[in-house]
Amino acid sequence: MHYDIICIGYGQGAHELSLTLASKGWKVAVIEKSETNYGGSCINIGCIPTKILAHDAENHKAYAEAVDRRNQVGKKKLQVEIDDMEEPDNITLFTGPASFVDDHTVKVETKKGDVTLHSETIVISTGSEPVFPPIDGLEEADHIYTSTTLQTEKNLPQSLGILGGGNIGLEFASIYSSYGSDVTLFETADTFMGKEEPDIADEMKKELEHKGIAIHVGTSVEKVENEANQVVVTTDSGETYRFDALLVAAGRKPHISSLNLGQTAIQLTENEGIQTDDYLRTSVEGVFAIGDIRGEEMFTYITKKDAEIVLSQLLNTEDKRSLKDRQAIPYSIFTDPPFARVGLTEKEAVEKGYSVWTNAVPVKATVRAAVINDERGLFKAVVDKETGLILGASLFGDQAHELVNFIKLAMDNALPYTVLRDQMKTHPVMTEIFSSLFDFSD
Incomplete structure (x- = not known):
């Protein structure tokens, strides 16, 4: 045909x-x-x-x-x-x-x-x-899930292990912890969220651990097997962990x-x-x-x-x-609170030869944080000193996944950072944080 x-x-x-x-x-x-x-x-x-x-x-x-x-x-x-x-x-x-x-x-x-x-x-x-890493027993064991199969399970696992600290691993860790699962996350890289702003990553790690999530950085899982209807995970250090379910979130x-x-x-x-x-x-x-x-x-x-x-x-x-x-590509991780980023980190901007201004503002500094009773999070912006153009922003906190699109709009249209800083904003809303985030007067 x-x-x-x-x-x-x-x-x-x-x-x-x-x-x-x-x-x-x-x-x-x-x-x-x-x-x-x-x-x-x-x-x-x-x-x-x-x-x-x-x-x-x-x-x-x-x-x-x-x-x-x-x-x-x-x-x-x-x-x-x-x-x-x-x-x-x-x-x-x-x-x-x-x-x-x-x-x-x-x-x-x-x-x-x-x-x-x-x-x-x-x-x-x-x-x-999904990518299945070459771990002994991983593909043969029971109670092994991908992000596709885990979310269809009607029974909440009381204990959940997660292989991978990328977008999917972090999102599912936050979601299942919020429902009451005892979550443990294994990340093979030595640095948590290593491609992101270090201070933002530290805030994310702090909040996830506050939710009760155990995060093991620089830890490789070497063996997976079943015992008594559970998944037993053995790490490269010889430690063992038992879970009702194991999520493979090692990338796609x-x-x-x-x-x-x-x-x-x-x-x-x-x-x-x-x-x-x-x-x-x-x-x-x-x-x-x-x-x-x-x-x-x-x-x-x-x-x-x-x-x-x-x-x-x-x-x-x-x-x-x-x-x-194609211009700036934003992305979000729907953790609680959410994370979003567009453009370059400070390190990436400097490596590309830019002379930069940076500023980081805690969410708790906004009136909105008091209104919604949620002070968690940190926002950071990177701006080119020579042109005043926004090079990137990393947002962790309430409405981050929405606010990142405003910053992308400014970046795509080559608007100077002062537009976001000086724009009239309604009150009390999270957008008001732009007035201080893009204030480099100090």
């Missing part, structure tokens, strides 16, 4: 691509390996369900009640995705694993048998999958294993992502790759912006977009 375009992977990027092109008269094929994953990771196992769990934990909901709400919202979102794809007559949704036969031919293993599709234009958006990698890329001329990067140019074109003409599969920043909003780049190429719009247009 021939199509104008084939989208492999039905995530948020493919959603936008397919509906837009279908509205232009394109004959579109969309392939997703599982019916339960229509719409991609974000609505099913990522952004939305995990943030529901985080929200309900902060609002002191029972764990089982929160999981039930997570599932109900997921069902509604999933149905919306199905309805969206079924409405246009020129979109066909195929369900089953997809693999390449050649550069422009794809086989889909559906329940009714194999189907072969052909198109001169293919977009690969199969996302990412591009999901390419089932695509049979060896049948194509598609080239990969060193980290096993699909290699693209600035227009997201692969080494095969007419084949594009978007989102996590590229092995770069793995966020839903990146995938959506990638889709916009591809659309501008396919529709030959006047404002053709590329990765070179």
Whole structure:
């Protein structure tokens, strides 16, 4: 069967691509390996369900009640995705694993048998999958979970071990601790949140430990086994720990294993992502790759912006977009309180040769902190002395995940720090912290 375009992977990027092109008269094929994953990771196992769990934990909901709400919202979102794809007559949704036969031919293993599709234009958006580190017994033991499987468990583990102190590990540590789990986190790196501002990382570590989370930095797990219906973890120092559940949060990698890329001329990067140019074109003409599969920043909003780049190429719009247009990329960790960052840290800015102003302001210095009775956290900004432009900001505290977008807006539009400092703000709100955060008069 021939199509104008084939989208492999039905995530948020493919959603936008397919509906837009279908509205232009394109004959579109969309392939997703599982019916339960229509719409991609974000609505099913990522952004939305995990943030529901985080929200309900902060609002002191029972764990089982929160999981039930997570599932109900997921069902509604999933149905919306199905309805969206079924409405246009020129979109066909195929369900089953997809693999390449050649550069422009794809086989889909559906329940009714194999189907072969052909198109001169293919977009690969199969996302990412968890990394399982080479630990003795890890893949064979019971009660081992990924971020996908743990959040569907209706029974809260009384004790939870977490392998990895990255975004996922920190978020799940905060969430499950808030519900009452006894959480222990193992980080192999010698420094906690080593890529972040040290003073911000110290504040995060302090707050997590205050919640009762045990954090072991510079600790490698060497063996995992089961004893008496529990998971027994042995570290490189010979110490053992027992948990009801063990979460593997050691990072994610591009999901390419089932695509049979060896049948194509598609080239990969060193980290096993699909290699693209600035227009997201692969080494095969007419084949594009978007989102996590590229092995770069793995966020839903990146995938959506990638889709916009591809659309501008396919529709030959006047404002053709590329990765070179991409500006500051913010990210957040939905811990309690949340963390967010955009741009450079002080160390990174200095290493790049900037002469900088920096300022750090505790959240407790704001009136808002007294109003909401939450003084936790620290905000830090980095500004170029020569131009007055904001180079970066790291925020840990109430509304950090929202406020970071204001700073990104200023950075993307080359607004000097004084705009955020002097702007009139409502009262009492957390945005008022910008007046002191971007005050370098001392």
